[in-house]
Amino acid sequence: MKLVVDWDLCEGHGQCEFAAPDVFSINDNGDLEVLEGPLPGSELASVEQAVRRCPVRALKLEG
Amino acid sequence: MTITKPDSDIDLMDLAPFIDGTENDLLARLRAAEPLHWNTEPEGPGFWSLTRYSDIIEVVNDPLTFINGEGTQILSRKVEGGTSTVHNTDPPRHGKLRKLVTPHLRAVKISEWHDVIAEAVDDILDSVAEQNEIELVSTVSALLPIRVLGQVLGVPLEDCGLLLDWTNRVVSDDPEFMKGPDEKERAREELFGYFRELTAKRRAEPRNDIISKLVAAEIDGEPLSWEDLAAYYFVLVGAGNETTRNLITGAVLAFDQFPDQWDALVADHSLLRPAIEELLRFVTPIRAMRRTAARDVEWQGTTIREGDKVVLWFQAANRDPEIFEDPDALRIGRSPNDHLGFGWGIHACMGSHLARAEVTTFFQKVLERGIRFRPLEEPDRLHTNQFHAFKRLRVAVETS
Numbered sequence: 333m334k335l336v337v338d339w340d341l342c343e344g345h346g347q348c349e350f351a352a353p354d355v356f357s358i359n360d361n362g363d364l365e366v367l368e369g370p371l372p373g374s375e376l377a378s379v380e381q382a383v384r385r386c387p388v389r390a391l392k393l394e395g
Numbered sequence: 396m397t398i399t400k401p402d403s404d405i406d407l408m409d410l411a412p413f414i415d416g417t418e419n420d421l422l423a424r425l426r427a428a429e430p431l432h433w434n435t436e437p438e439g440p441g442f443w444s445l446t447r448y449s450d451i452i453e454v455v456n457d458p459l460t461f462i463n464g465e466g467t468q469i470l471s472r473k474v475e476g477g478t479s480t481v482h483n484t485d486p487p488r489h490g491k492l493r494k495l496v497t498p499h500l501r502a503v504k505i506s507e508w509h510d511v512i513a514e515a516v517d518d519i520l521d522s523v524a525e526q527n528e529i530e531l532v533s534t535v536s537a538l539l540p541i542r543v544l545g546q547v548l549g550v551p552l553e554d555c556g557l558l559l560d561w562t563n564r565v566v567s568d569d570p571e572f573m574k575g576p577d578e579k580e581r582a583r584e585e586l587f588g589y590f591r592e593l594t595a596k597r598r599a600e601p602r603n604d605i606i607s608k609l610v611a612a613e614i615d616g617e618p619l620s621w622e623d624l625a626a627y628y629f630v631l632v633g634a635g636n637e638t639t640r641n642l643i644t645g646a647v648l649a650f651d652q653f654p655d656q657w658d659a660l661v662a663d664h665s666l667l668r669p670a671i672e673e674l675l676r677f678v679t680p681i682r683a684m685r686r687t688a689a690r691d692v693e694w695q696g697t698t699i700r701e702g703d704k705v706v707l708w709f710q711a712a713n714r715d716p717e718i719f720e721d722p723d724a725l726r727i728g729r730s731p732n733d734h735l736g737f738g739w740g741i742h743a744c745m746g747s748h749l750a751r752a753e754v755t756t757f758f759q760k761v762l763e764r765g766i767r768f769r770p771l772e773e774p775d776r777l778h779t780n781q782f783h784a785f786k787r788l789r790v791a792v793e794t795s
């Protein structure tokens with residue numbers, strides 16, 4: 333599973349950070365930062381929730 | 396303007412069901428029989444109502460067609476006054492305004508306010524713990540949000556009481572808070588006068604609060620005008636105060652209706668996080684928000700005309716059986732739970748992390764102290780269809 337962020341859509345709402353704080357964080361400029369590298373399997377459920385939570389549909393799981 | 400509009404006997408401007416608490420039946424009837432419903436208004440052009448989850452998601456995901464700039468209240472007036480707030484601004488300016496504040500309200504930043512929240516909750520619970528019976532709204536629910544939000548904004552603790560009084564008078568439409576016709580205007584002037592002084596103080600000596608961040612902020616190289624700043628403070632206080640208050644009162648009522656769910660929480664405090672999401676769904680403090688069609692739209696065989704008001708009933712979506720199994724039951728472990736309690740799309744709540752932190756800390760401490768609030772009578776509800784709001788609720792305070 334690969335996490336894809338549509339950076340044109342992301343508005344830094346941070347709902348993803350609430351759902352999966354170990355994967356997503358918003359920096360002090362309000363921009364999203366995502367954990368680098370492959371997604372640990374243990375994070376899958378919370379990342380799925382983040383995908384659904386994102387109000388602008390900027391997140392996708394592929395593969 | 397619009398030519399064919401189906402009529403129906405359901406009138407969402409009739410406040411009776413919203414006052415006696417039977418509005419969910421009404422909304423369910425509408426969702427099943429007439430998901431796009433035209434409602435007349437005694438003094439206004441009338442409005443469309445949407446009650447299905449999928450329809451509401453479609454509208455909020457199309458913010459260029461369904462805009463906020465013409466107002467977000469069902470009635471055609473802007474409570475916010477002349478200057479547009481982040482809430483009734485449309486893209487592209489909306490995103491720029493939003494980004495000035497969201498970094499400071501995100502989950503990790505809110506954890507810095509943990510001590511302020513915990514102290515507020517402890518003070519409030521200390522003050523009621525020894526009593527057998529209390530009026531919950533005025534002694535508990537109303538005190539926590541304004542005290543926390545005030546401090547996050549930059550209002551000193553000792554002034555948070557003043558803030559509460561002003562906001563009751565400015566935001567509310569209930570005649571009870573209105574001592575005269577000019578009351579709202581006077582309260583608004585007092586509130587803005589206070590914020591004007593505070594703004595000058597924070598400009599001179601910035602702190603770690605939202606007012607300090609906003610006075611230093613720029614959009615396209617320009618600092619915000621006083622009107623923009625005032626509108627921002629006003630929308631934060633207006634949006635963050637009563638909503639959180641009503642979630643607390645609504646939660647106490649919900650647990651009274653489903654006592655086994657409270658027992659489950661007592662047995663396992665780790666259910667608190669999903670429980671808060673379920674309460675947001677079940678209570679839905681903001682029942683509805685309005686958009687305005689920016690062009691003619693074909694919608695399920697009907698034309699929504701440019702300029703028509705379109706009201707999104709989040710409360711009806713939150714009980715849509717297509718999305719939520721057994722929607723009228725409170726199930727604290729519900730998962731997934733993609734409720735619309737905080738809305739959805741580009742205008743989704745900016746204060747969601749703060750609100751969750753407040754309400755979670757509140758119930759965490761209620762559980763730790765072994766307190767159980769038991770409503771003694773039907774609540775006294777505010778006379779409004781747009782907000783799920785409680786004026787008064789007498790409860791017994793039981794401690795185990």
Ligand code: HEM
Nearest residue numbers: 481482634635638639680681684737738742744745746750
């Ligand atoms: C339980 C408490 C709360 C609930 C249920 C709630 C609910 C909502 C909802 C449903 C919306 C969407 C409005 C729309 O689509 O037109 C919204 C927007 C908003 N909320 Fe909240 N809210 C809560 C607490 C807060 C707090 C604590 C703050 C401030 C720190 C806040 C600030 C805002 C702002 C500024 C907006 C407008 C955002 C925009 O238009 O981009 N809310 N809220």
Ligand code: SF4
Nearest residue numbers: 342343345346348386
């Ligand atoms: S929730 Fe969506 S918009 Fe918000 S920061 Fe995450 S990806 Fe970006």
